[in-house]
Amino acid sequence: MTFNDLTKNFTQVALNKKQKVQMMMVMALGLIALPAMAATTGAEFQQMAEMVIGWIEGWLGVMLAITCFSIGIAVGVTKQTLMPAIVGIGFALACVMGPSIIQAMFTAII
Incomplete structure (x- = not known):
């Protein structure tokens, strides 16, 4: 097994369209929540x-x-x-x- 075979298998993770959309929504919600928390804290x-x-x-x-x-x-x-x-x-x-x-x-x- 060569390095190319390993990277090929690793990068070809099969996700259907619904799973990709769900993953992007979770990431977007996480990024939205961070600035809201940062604005209310950090009095330094x-x-x-x-x-x-x-x-x-x-x-x-x-x-x-x-x-x-x-x-x-x-x-x-x-x-x-x-x-x-x-x-x-x-x-x-x-x-x-x-x-x-x-x-x-x-x-x-x-």
Whole structure:
């Protein structure tokens, strides 16, 4: 018996369609349950998360957004396109709205 015969037998496990669907459903339910548990526990990181959120929603976020927009305008002028400026606006919106959206996702009641 060769190595190829062993791997061939191992990888050809016969599962019917119903068993495959059931296995995928169990795996999906397990993956859904993990983030829900992680959002309610782990107070060790709460201070760090609040600090980073404060930075992004505060003057650091404003400075980064203005910098990205300014660089986008400069690149847009040199390339004669508006896309870099639009990316800067998108970054500014992500700084303003991103933390609240992420917090809402983790604290949602399922």
